[in-house]
Amino acid sequence: MRKISGFIISVLLLLPVWCSAQDTIRYPINAMKGIRVGVDISKLLLPVIYSGEQMGFEATADMYIKGNLFGVAEAGWLYVDLNRDAYHYRENGLYGKIGVDYNLLKSRRPYSNDIVYAGVRYGLSVFSQQADQVTIPGYFWPDATGHRIPKSTMQAQWLELLFGVKAEVLKNLYVGLTFRFKFKTVSPGDDDSIPYRIPGYGNGNSGFALGINYQVSYNIRF
Amino acid sequence: MDDLRFVASLILKILMWGGIASMAWVAFSCDEFCEESNRTAVVVNFYAEADDASLTVNNVWIKGIENNDTLYARSAYSQVMLPVNPSADVMSFAIKNDTLSADTVIISYTRRDGFISSECGCVTYAEIQGEPDLKRHSITRMEVVNPSVSTVSYRQGVINAENIRIYY
Numbered sequence: 001m002r003k004i005s006g007f008i009i010s011v012l013l014l015l016p017v018w019c020s021a022q023d024t025i026r027y028p029i030n031a032m033k034g035i036r037v038g039v040d041i042s043k044l045l046l047p048v049i050y051s052g053e054q055m056g057f058e059a060t061a062d063m064y065i066k067g068n069l070f071g072v073a074e075a076g077w078l079y080v081d082l083n084r085d086a087y088h089y090r091e092n093g094l095y096g097k098i099g100v101d102y103n104l105l106k107s108r109r110p111y112s113n114d115i116v117y118a119g120v121r122y123g124l125s126v127f128s129q130q131a132d133q134v135t136i137p138g139y140f141w142p143d144a145t146g147h148r149i150p151k152s153t154m155q156a157q158w159l160e161l162l163f164g165v166k167a168e169v170l171k172n173l174y175v176g177l178t179f180r181f182k183f184k185t186v187s188p189g190d191d192d193s194i195p196y197r198i199p200g201y202g203n204g205n206s207g208f209a210l211g212i213n214y215q216v217s218y219n220i221r222f
Numbered sequence: 223m224d225d226l227r228f229v230a231s232l233i234l235k236i237l238m239w240g241g242i243a244s245m246a247w248v249a250f251s252c253d254e255f256c257e258e259s260n261r262t263a264v265v266v267n268f269y270a271e272a273d274d275a276s277l278t279v280n281n282v283w284i285k286g287i288e289n290n291d292t293l294y295a296r297s298a299y300s301q302v303m304l305p306v307n308p309s310a311d312v313m314s315f316a317i318k319n320d321t322l323s324a325d326t327v328i329i330s331y332t333r334r335d336g337f338i339s340s341e342c343g344c345v346t347y348a349e350i351q352g353e354p355d356l357k358r359h360s361i362t363r364m365e366v367v368n369p370s371v372s373t374v375s376y377r378q379g380v381i382n383a384e385n386i387r388i389y390y
Contacts (some may be wrong), residue, residue, distance in 0.1 A: 086343040131337055134344045136308040139261055140286060140293060144308035149335050149344065192336035192347050205339060 035063045036174065038217020043076060055079050056199070060215060068103040072119065078127070078199035086135045093127020095200030097160065113168045113219075121160035123182075125199045128153045154188035156198045164213075172219040180211035259373045260342035263303035264329060264350070264385045271362045271389040276300055279319045279390065287314035287326070301380050306371055308333065308346035319390075321360045328355035329386075331371065338373070345373060350385065362389045 040058035047055050058076030065071050073096070080091035099121035105114065130151035136144040164178030184207050188195055195204035202209030268277040277300060284294040284302060293315070294302055307313045311331060316324040331348040338345055348371035356364050365387040374381060 082340055084340070084343070087337070089337060089340075129337065131335075131344060134335060136335065136344055136346050137260075138305070138308055140291065140305040141289060141307040141313070142309060144346065147308075147335050147344070147346075149337060192334060194336070194338060196337070196340055 033064065034172075034219045034221035035061060036217045036219040037061045038174065038176075038215045040076070041214040041216055042212060053080065053082055054197070058200075058213070060217060062101065062217075065100075070101040070103070070115075070117070070119075072099050072101055072121070073097070074121070074200075076200055078197060080197055082196065086137075087131045088133045089129070089131040089196060091127060091129045091196055091199075093125055093199040095123055095125035095127075095198075097121040097123040097200065099160070101164075113174075114166065116165045117163070119160075119162045119164070121162065121180075123158045123160060123200050124155065125157075125201060126153065126155045127195065127199050129193065129195050149193060152193065154195060155186070156184060156188050156195075156201060156204075157186035158182050158184045158198075158201050158209075160211075166215075166217070168219075172221065174215075174217045174219065176213075176215040176217065178211075178213040178215065180213070182209040182211060183207065184209075256339065256342035259375045260338050260345050261374060262306040262345050262347055262371055263374045264306065264348070264371050265374060265381065265383045266302050266304060266386045266388055267384050268300055268302075269387050269389050277390060281319050283318045283324075285316045285324075287316055303374055304329070306331070306333075306346055306348045308335075317361070317388075319360065323359040325359050325361045326355075326357040327361075327364070327388075328357075330354075331369075347372060354386065360390060364388050 038060045040060065043056040043058045056076060056078040058074060060072065060074045062070045062072040075094070075096045077094050078091070080089070082089040099119055101115070101117040101119035103115040103117050105116040128151050129149075131149040134147035134149060136147060138144060160180050160182045162178050162180040164176055166174045166176035169175050182201055184201065188198070188204065198204045202211060268279045269275065270277045278298050279300070280298045281296045282294050282299045282302065283292070283296050284304075285292050288307070288310070293304070304313070304315060311333065312328060314326060314328045316326055318324045330351045332351060333346050333348055335344050335346050337343070350366055350369040350371065353366055354364055366385065367387055368383075368385050371385055372383075374383065
């Protein structure tokens with residue numbers, strides 16, 4: 001009798017769970033396992049966009065943490081060479097960013113790894129700038145020619161807020177697009193020489209910058 | 223097939239928005255035109271010796287001694303700007319107003335060049351050394367209040383900056 005009543009109670013207790021399991025199919029939001037590594041295609045197009053005056057490279061790595069969160073690290077390099085009548089300016093530097101992405105997409109597709117996300121990054125750049133063959137207009141006085149600005153090293157830091165999408169186009173191969181809003185938190189220390197670009201950030205003279213990335217990445221499963 | 227259609231539409235959307243976004247990005251990243259703030263000048267304000275009040279001086283005439291060129295030609299000013307000579311560490315000016323004889327102001331400074339922007343190029347900043355040498359006739363005294371000479375905008379009118387005070 002006890003066994004029968006126990007069985008009946010167990011069935012009654014489990015009934016709601018059994019029913020909900022039948023009525024609602026739950027899809028995992030993030031099924032991606034492994035580490036996803038990629039490159040930013042837009043950085044490889046810099047020589048084309050800027051007629052050879054800029055070149056750069058950026059690599060990314062992200063990994064699913066838990067819930068809707070991905071941990072992200074990005075690193076890159078930028079080289080600038082401006083050869084004009086009044087100066088020859090060069091800049092060279094590295095940058096790194098660290099942050100998290102939050103997946104906004106509640107997937108209706110079973111085991112889909114596509115994500116639409118919002119994220120934050122904190123970036124740091126260390127770079128050098130110099131100029132030679134400098135001509136400074138005198139306006140009232142004669143122009144000064146043959147001047148040099150010696151090489152100096154600077155650093156800058158910034159905060160990024162970003163929105164993006166990553167689609168798994170082939171198994172483990174992703175294509176993504178990211179829009180970035182960047183806010184400088186630490187400016188280069190030299191007030192007299194404003195860098196043309198801060199690697200990873202953008203215009204050296206601006207406290208706010210926009211950025212766009214096209215990324216191709218591959219998920220290395222483990 | 224449904225999967226392929228979904229992926230293809232997502233890629234096309236990414237490419238479309240990416241194309242629009244990249245055009246906007248290039249437009250945003252275009253350099254601004256160079257403004258006149260790529261000039262550095264010593265900002266000089268005139269004061270009355272009697273009460274330290276700001277003074278508008280009539281018929282101000284200023285000439286560069288090294289180049290024998292007129293900088294200001296007989297107008298009333300309470301403020302004048304003396305351009306930094308990027309090729310020398312000293313510059314001299316003759317200053318007259320209603321008087322017949324000119325005061326001579328000799329300013330010594332150290333120079334350092336800096337990059338402003340891709341459109342404006344480079345400028346020469348200056349740090350005034352000591353007090354200017356003054357061969358005076360109507361100027362009673364001069365005072366360096368800020369030795370750091372930076373860029374100025376000639377379009378702005380009277381600016382809130384001051385390197386040297388001249389007292390009459």
